[in-house]
Amino acid sequence: MRCSQIHSFNIPVTPPDLSALSGEEKARLLRLVERWQNEPAALLTMILEIQEIWGYLPERVLEYVASALKVPLVDLFAIREFYDLLHGAPVPARIGLCTNTPCAVRGGGRVARLLSEALAKHPDVGLHLEELPCQGCCDLAPVAVLPAGGRRETGDWRPETGNRSITIRLTSGAASRLARALVRGEGDFVSQLKSPVSGLSTGGRVKLTPTRVAYRNLHRPEAHRLDVFRAHGGYATLERVLRTSSPEDVIAAITDSGLLGAGGAGFPTGRKWGAVRKAPGDQKFIVVNADEGEPGTFKDRPILERDPHLLIEGAAIAAYAVGTTQGFIYLRGEYRLARERLACALAEARGAGFLGGRIAGTPFSLELHLRLGAGSYVAGDETAMLESLEGRPALPRVKPPYPSDHGLFGRPTLVNNVETLAAVPAILERGPAWYRGLGRNGSAGVKVYCLSGDVTRPGNYELPRGLTARELIFTHGGGARRKTPLKAFLVGGASGGFLPPGELDIPLEIASLRAKGADLGSGAVVVVGAQSCLLDLARRETRFFAKESCGACDPCRLGTPVLVKELDRLLDPRTRSQAETRIRELGAALLDSSRCGLGQVAAFPLLSVLRHFPDEIAAHGPGRCPVGVCGRGPRRA
Ligand SMILES: Cc1cc2nc3c(=O)[nH]c(=O)nc-3n(C[C@H](O)[C@H](O)[C@H](O)COP(=O)(O)O)c2cc1C
Ligand code: SF4
Numbered sequence: 001m002r003c004s005q006i007h008s009f010n011i012p013v014t015p016p017d018l019s020a021l022s023g024e025e026k027a028r029l030l031r032l033v034e035r036w037q038n039e040p041a042a043l044l045t046m047i048l049e050i051q052e053i054w055g056y057l058p059e060r061v062l063e064y065v066a067s068a069l070k071v072p073l074v075d076l077f078a079i080r081e082f083y084d085l086l087h088g089a090p091v092p093a094r095i096g097l098c099t100n101t102p103c104a105v106r107g108g109g110r111v112a113r114l115l116s117e118a119l120a121k122h123p124d125v126g127l128h129l130e131e132l133p134c135q136g137c138c139d140l141a142p143v144a145v146l147p148a149g150g151r152r153e154t155g156d157w158r159p160e161t162g163n164r165s166i167t168i169r170l171t172s173g174a175a176s177r178l179a180r181a182l183v184r185g186e187g188d189f190v191s192q193l194k195s196p197v198s199g200l201s202t203g204g205r206v207k208l209t210p211t212r213v214a215y216r217n218l219h220r221p222e223a224h225r226l227d228v229f230r231a232h233g234g235y236a237t238l239e240r241v242l243r244t245s246s247p248e249d250v251i252a253a254i255t256d257s258g259l260l261g262a263g264g265a266g267f268p269t270g271r272k273w274g275a276v277r278k279a280p281g282d283q284k285f286i287v288v289n290a291d292e293g294e295p296g297t298f299k300d301r302p303i304l305e306r307d308p309h310l311l312i313e314g315a316a317i318a319a320y321a322v323g324t325t326q327g328f329i330y331l332r333g334e335y336r337l338a339r340e341r342l343a344c345a346l347a348e349a350r351g352a353g354f355l356g357g358r359i360a361g362t363p364f365s366l367e368l369h370l371r372l373g374a375g376s377y378v379a380g381d382e383t384a385m386l387e388s389l390e391g392r393p394a395l396p397r398v399k400p401p402y403p404s405d406h407g408l409f410g411r412p413t414l415v416n417n418v419e420t421l422a423a424v425p426a427i428l429e430r431g432p433a434w435y436r437g438l439g440r441n442g443s444a445g446v447k448v449y450c451l452s453g454d455v456t457r458p459g460n461y462e463l464p465r466g467l468t469a470r471e472l473i474f475t476h477g478g479g480a481r482r483k484t485p486l487k488a489f490l491v492g493g494a495s496g497g498f499l500p501p502g503e504l505d506i507p508l509e510i511a512s513l514r515a516k517g518a519d520l521g522s523g524a525v526v527v528v529g530a531q532s533c534l535l536d537l538a539r540r541e542t543r544f545f546a547k548e549s550c551g552a553c554d555p556c557r558l559g560t561p562v563l564v565k566e567l568d569r570l571l572d573p574r575t576r577s578q579a580e581t582r583i584r585e586l587g588a589a590l591l592d593s594s595r596c597g598l599g600q601v602a603a604f605p606l607l608s609v610l611r612h613f614p615d616e617i618a619a620h621g622p623g624r625c626p627v628g629v630c631g632r633g634p635r636r637a
């Protein structure tokens with residue numbers, strides 16, 4: 001299906017007058033439309049690239065795209081409105097601050113206060129503060145996104161497109177220096193920051209562990225290059241599988257290995273592959289979910305940036321197993337280095353005969369295309385992602401039917417996470433029994449845990465499924481940072497729950513965690529020290545869900561803002577017990593009746609605080625917070 005064929009009806013639009021554009025702008029626009037218009041599932045990617053010309057999407061330009069592609073203009077407006085990275089007007093210069101739990105725990109609230117005070121005193125600086133969701137680099141927390149290379153004297157703050165912003169770890173010390181530089185009117189304030197400023201790649205540090213599966217090459221320098229990848233056996237498993245194994249053999253091996261999806265739901269991968277294989281239809285698709293948006297999660301980023309060929313190899317094996325020749329990698333729009341590396345790796349793989357027609361001289365063919373997300377957490381849901389690829393706002397679909405029967409363009413579709421697919425080559429090379437045996441406490445295999453927050457060594461750890469939280473946090477992560485007493489740990493990111501230190505011996509596997517009101521999810525584990533307020537953190541998570549709710553179903557659209565209000569009523573002993581009852585009722589209603597996982601789990605963090613931390617709630621009163629975070633004055637960002 002072509003970019004221009006995704007709509008079942010066409011509304012003719014008079015070609016707009018482009019004379020107001022400069023020659024160069026017009027040439028770039030025409031080149032982009034020409035480049036993308038015949039590419040499958042490319043509308044959003046094309047729009048994002050067009051936006052890079054101006055930093056926003058002028059109406060004239062959308063009119064032109066509508067007329068060139070013969071799609072209704074109103075559909076393009078709907079897309080522009082839906083995705084956070086798309087803008088209808090020039091973006092005011094801003095400093096973005098991540099407000100999710102891992103950044104809050106590491107002092108993000110104080111950073112926000114310092115900067116907002118400085119900017120409020122000096123509005124002439126011309127910058128404003130903006131709350132951002134998790135940027136996928138929580139090991140660097142607290143994280144800020146700054147305009148790069150702006151010169152205040154000329155008012156030349158650039159909108160954040162292309163490479164015009166930088167993501168940075170902004171401690172309170174650095175924030176104080178930044179605030180001083182801003183009020184002194186120093187344009188090039190970024191160079192004054194002593195904390196490490198990232199290049200294109202940001203965070204997602206990998207802590208090497210003895211057993212490497214999805215992270216098998218990350219200790220090698222330059223593993224993203226095809227020659228390096230091949231020198232260490234890359235693509236050999238794909239070649240062997242294509243020559244010697246049937247698709248059914250591959251599915252059986254993956255099923256026997258016990259591999260579970262690493263994207264959040266933990267669904268058995270072999271079973272999913274079997275369902276897509278069996279689904280009737282000549283045309284099927286594979287979609288690689290590289291949208292990594294769960295707060296606290298930064299595990300796919302290193303694979304995408306530093307080992308993209310491993311992902312391609314895993315995806316090609318999966319495509320062979322389920323019987324498809326077409327696939328898409330849906331990449332988080334903010335991951336700039338990953339975008340470059342993947343584009344390059346796809347071209348290299350095509351050139352070397354590992355993608356395209358008759359791969360490795362066998363009858364199997366696969367086209368794999370890179371497509372970009374545009375700043376929507378809910379687009380990470382598999383059905384929302386399919387909507388997005390079809391060129392619409394990412395609204396989750398009602399399930400069933402499941403993507404394995406009725407997926408992209410109505411065809412059977414396999415959706416798998418990056419880590420899941422990157423594990424496949426090692427499993428097929430060393431055997432399902434080897435992989436299964438890596439797990440602990442009754443679990444099979446390994447998982448990458450994203451450890452962040454008040455911990456000595458934050459980072460990504462590939463370790464056995466079923467190891468205990470204590471081993472992860474203390475043996476591997478070095479325990480709580482600066483010996484701060486541990487108050488809680490959040491397992492499963494925003495979709496999970498807070499657990500008390502008494503639960504540190506819980507195995508990190510799905511069933512044990514769910515029984516305690518948490519979840520393994522995508523593997524995020526956030527350590528919370530004594531100076532953090534759990535109600536403040538639960539509020540952040542709940543507000544995140546309320547903001548990211550797509551509004552397609554009533555329980556979530558209406559219920560998530562009510563949860564935030566009820567959370568505030570918890571602070572007052574007079575309304576506390578009523579609020580607790582209401583939160584429990586709402587949580588049950590959301591779980592039962594929301595269309596997608598976002599609404600279903602929106603109350604989980606708050607419910608876990610009610611369940612495990614009654615003393616923390618009781619210690620609050622109007623204007624009183626036991627650690628002085630949430631009861632004083634206005635809420636912090
Ligand atoms: C709101 C929401 C956001 C999600 N975000 C992601 C994501 O960023 N990455 C991901 O792989 N899965 C995400 N998922 C899970 C996907 O829907 C799907 O289960 C997963 O991609 C399947 O791959 P797996 O079986 O390999 O885990 C999300 C689900 C929901 C409900
Ligand atoms: S649960 Fe929320 S995010 Fe999911 S479809 Fe409904 S409104 Fe949208």
Ligand code: FES
Binds near residue numbers: 098100133138143295
């Ligand atoms: S980068 Fe701030 S929470 Fe992930």
